Amino acid sequence: MIEKEKFNESELIKYIEKAGLETRNFNKNLILESIGDDCAVIEDKKKILLSSDNITENVHFSLDLYDFREIGKKSLLVNLSDIAAMGGIPRLFLMSLFIPQYLCMPDIKSIINGVIEEAKKYEVSLIGGNISSASELSVSITIIGDCESAGIKRFGSKKGDAVYVSGEIGNSWMAFYLNSNKDYIFKNKTGLKSSDKRLIKDFINKYKLPKPRINLGRILYTKNLAGSLTDISDGIYKDIFNVTGKGCGCRINIEDIPVNEELKKIADILNMENYIDDIISFGEDYELLWTFDREYTRREFTELQGSCGTNIKKIGSIDEKNAKLTFIKDGKVFLPEDHTFRHL
C-alpha cells in the first residue's frame, strides 16, 4: 500500500508561488511585490474595490458534490461576483487555505489548480495569502478590483424603479437538491426513464459552479444603466433588500423570475410543485440583481443583453410600501413560505 503524500507546508508554498507566477502578468502594472515577502505591494490610481469571502466544507460545499478542483474554482468565483456587483474590474487576490489533516498533497494541489484555472480565465493575479492547518477545509479569498469611481452601490433605488436580474434563478438550488437526494430519487422514483436520470445528472454538473457576471456589471456601470446593484448570494428573498432604497419595498412577479427549462422539466418529473419557494430563498446563484429608474427601451435592452452575454429579465418594480417585499402570482399576492437563508 502506498501511503498518501501528506501536507508539507514548504513544498506547498513553493507550489503556490509557482502557480501564482502564471497569473502574475495579468496586472503587471499594478503589482510591485507579489508572493514571498511579509506583504504584497500594489499601486492603483483608480478607486480600489475590496471584498473577502470564504467557502467552507459542509457550509458552502460538500465533498460529494464538488471535487477539489471545483472547490478551488468556486472559492474564486464567489469572490469575483462581489466585484461584478460593484461594476468593477477584478485585478488581484490573496488566498488563505485552511487545510485539514485528511487532505493529501495531490488534493491540495487540485484546489490550487482550480483557483489558478479561474484566475487565468478572469485574468486576476494571485499576490499573497497564507496556509493554516484546520479541522475542516476552507478557502478564504480577499479579492481586489478597481473602478473609475466607487462603483454601483446597493440601496440606490426609489419608487417606480424597474428591478432586473441576470441569467436564471434557482439552478444552484436545484443542483444542490438533486445531488443531496439523488440516491433516494434514483432508487425510489420507479417511473424514471433513463433519459430523466441523464437529465438529472447533467443538471447537477452543469450548475454547481456560478458564473460571475463581470461583463454585465461593467456594462451597467460604464453605460450608467443601473441605479443600485448587488449579486444574489443569499436568495432573492433576502438580497432584494440590498437594492431597495430607504423605506422602499418591492413587488416581484413570480412568473417573470427567469427559470431554467430543464429545471422546470425536472420539477415536473419529480412532482415538485412548490419549487418556486425554494428558488427565491436559496442562495448561491450569484446572478446580478439591479434597479434602473425606468424600464429599459427595447434598444437598450437588446444592446445590453447582446453585449453582456447573459439574458436579463425585468422581474418587478420598487414601490413605496414600507420596506416590504410582495410577490405577485396570477395577478394575486403570493405568500411563499417564510424561508430563512440556507447555504446548503
Place this chain on the structure above:
Amino acid sequence: MIEKEKFNESELIKYIEKAGLETRNFNKNLILESIGDDCAVIEDKKKILLSSDNITENVHFSLDLYDFREIGKKSLLVNLSDIAAMGGIPRLFLMSLFIPQYLCMPDIKSIINGVIEEAKKYEVSLIGGNISSASELSVSITIIGDCESAGIKRFGSKKGDAVYVSGEIGNSWMAFYLNSNKDYIFKNKTGLKSSDKRLIKDFINKYKLPKPRINLGRILYTKNLAGSLTDISDGIYKDIFNVTGKGCGCRINIEDIPVNEELKKIADILNMENYIDDIISFGEDYELLWTFDREYTRREFTELQGSCGTNIKKIGSIDEKNAKLTFIKDGKVFLPEDHTFRHL
C-alpha cells in the same frame, strides 16, 4: 436555566457595522465605501501593502490560554506585524469570522470587541469581511497598509551586514510552555515558593499577546536604517532565511539573543537548561529581524532605540557560507536540536 444566546447572523452583522463605525474616522480620506456593500471602496495614492493571516483554534491559540477578547486582539496584532515588517503604516482591514456552534453571542461579541480595541489603538479601520459558520473558531484578517515606496523587502542582505532584532525573543514560547504545563508544575514542583507561582502566572498573562513593532518598522524605513526586514513569526531558526540574501548564510551569537530576565529566572527555577533551543525555534514573538550594511554608530543606535520605544540588539552578521545558519556560543559552534516550527 437560562439558555445561552445563540449565533444570530443578522444581529452580528449589525454589531460589527456599529463596531466598525468606531474605527471609521482613522483613515477617512482613504475610505469611499465601508461595510455594507458588496465591496469596500478605497483610494490610496501611495504604494499599498496587503497581507492576510488567520489565527485558528488549536493551531494558533487554545481556549485555556486566551479569552475571547484576547483572541480578537491577537488576530489583528499578528496582521499588524506584517505591515511593520515592511516599514509601512497600517490603515484598513477586512475581518472574516469562522464561528463554531458552541460559541454564544456574548463570546462572539467579545472577539469583535478585542479586535476593535486594538484597531483603535493602532488607528486602523474595519472596512469589510464576512461571517461563516465552521466547526472550529478562526479569525482571518486581510490588513491593508501603505508606504511611500514598496517598503523594506526581505532577502536584501549581503556578506558583512549586521543582524538586529527588537525586543526579547522567546517570551511567547515561555508563556505557552508555562500555560500548557502549569497544572503539572504547580502540583509536582514541590519546592516552588508562592512568589515563584506568582512570577509564572504573571509571565503567562504578560506575554501571551504580541506587540507589533509599527514604530520601529517606520523609523527603519524613513531613516533608511535596514537593508532587509521581516518579523519573527516562525522563530529565528527559520525566519533568519527571510533576511539572508542570495547564497548568504548567517552567524548568530547565542549570548546576544535578548532574553527576558524573568524568563531566565523561571527557566532557572524549573531547571530548564536547554531553553535556548526552544527560544530560537518557537515562533509567535512577532519581533522584527533585520539587517544593515554595517553596525550602527553609537549615536544611530541610541537615537533608533530612543525613538522606537523598543530595545534593539545586534545578534550576529551575514556571512558568505552558502545559505547556512551558524550559532556561536562561548566562542564555539553551537548545534541546537533541529526543531521544526510549531505554532503551539
